[in-house]
Amino acid sequence: MGRATVTIVTGKAEARQRVQSGRSGVLREIWEHRADYAYVLPAIAVMLVVIAYPIYYTIELSFFKTPPGLQLRDKTFIGFDNYTTILTSEVFWRVTWNTLIWTLGSTLIAFVLGFATALALHREFVGRGVLRAILIIPWVISAVAASYIWKWIYHSDFGIIGAVLVGLGLADRPPNFIDSVNTVLPSLIVVNIWREFPFAMIMMMAGLQTVPEQLLRAAQVDGASAWQRFWHVTFPHLRNVSTVTILLLAVANFNSFIIPWIMTGGGPSNASHIWITHIYELAFGRQRWGVASAYSVLLFLTLMTLGYFYVRALSGNERQEGSA
């Protein structure tokens, strides 16, 4: 029995090599590996239904004028009209600018804070585990709860920050953090960073553990300062993790919805609308399904560009893993 299995295994490997040497036998190869597909099939099936179909449908809908109420049989083909409507509207540029600030601001600050925290937590000290656990909590609790907590903290009459500022004599009356066009976006970014820096922290902590201790010690013996050790030894080792972390954060931020939606609903006067909240409002608020779909397609194209880098960064990681 055992011997039989072994021969089958080697036979299969030989066959695989033979097929791989000639390019003609793709179908045969697929047939040979038919059992392997069974493992991925459930995942792929779910993905197809819930992803491929929606993407196709969104693209189709973006070329149609749609009646409200989703009676989609009554849609009419209008070519690129939805796209021109979007690109010529003022709101579009406002929202795009907001999205840019929101995504870049949240991503970079969350990453820097998370990385710095990971470095500060790297050395063993009393209470480190507890501190780490506390710092992770904001990442775990729901964005809905976070939004309500911060809405209460920013409250223009009874908020704690306003009270502290007045108490310290820094302001005459509590400032309007989220009701004012100028401060709303930065205020929301602070909330977003609050929720996201722990993710960067975890990733970078995991990364820090892979930095070889001997190299650091060797650098120290050679007289490298703490900064030099960080810059020349630690940081190069973390380049991959950093790229992946920043990309994951950027994608998550670009796609975020809950915090602006619950805290301000995009207001006041669109000052905190980002692409996603704007699309949601167009679709489910104003029922302009066609325009919303065209927006989604633009979003999709933007993300594909981002995605190109994302996949490249992840597969870079892959290659390294394979070679190690």
Next chain:
Amino acid sequence: MSTTAETAPRSLSRRRMRVDGWRWTGRIFLAFMLLYTAVPMIWMLITSIKSGFAALQFPPQWWPDEPTLASYEKLLDPQNSVGQDFLRFFWNSLFVSTVTTILSVIVAVPAAYAFSRFSFPGRNFLFFAVLLRNMFPAVIFLVPLFILMRLLGLMNTHGSLILTYLTFGLPLAIWLLKGFYDNIPVQLEQAARIDGATRFQAFILIVMPLSTPGIIATAIYSFIGAWNEYIYAYTFLTKNDQLTLPVGIQRFFSENTTDFPGLMAASFMMSVPVVVLFLVLQRYFVRALTEGAVKH
């Protein structure tokens, strides 16, 4: 040689000073981060034990004059309509999250294993297709899924949520687990197969136990993701008795609510399950990231 001996002690002390400087910077920074992280959560707790009247005062009562658990009692009281709703939403969230988690693991484990071990045509393409899912925001899928769910007759059911949640938990789950399987030596399975185990038995008996931390991490990730999900639940569910917590809470506390203690108590109760779960199992999660995703 002699110069080195003379300057060595001085440069050493200077270096120690500089190291101390970094260490102090680190401590001050950590203190700042602790404040930033903890103050909002502490303020949530303090507000939740205030009476409605005490919460609406300026300057605020830093510690309530008369702490009260009234808000919690109201939320947990099955006699009262708010309590009934809250407990129902809680149960709905628990049900949806648990089923999602179990299904995610069942689907992700074999897929990750196949991506790690087999070299079938299209393997890389499929792997990246799966990862790409993470790139796209809920909104892109929302309108078509809305229509699809109507078509499948899943509107206003938890099934619509479970099916949707599965897909956004899967990419990261598969990626994490694949990293794990990559690090388990193939020889272990080969040895088992030489001893007469089938491929499936080798998988179940050898590979699965070794990847337990990865599976636990995957499960936590799916659970937390499903528990906290808002946008699909907000769109697919309209009937009050079906709502999950994130949406349900919003329904109780309308736009201009003044019941901040109630809102804070509800936010706290909603956070408890995931925070506890995560804190208990976090070492698996960190380990999974270290061994699976980040390892060089």
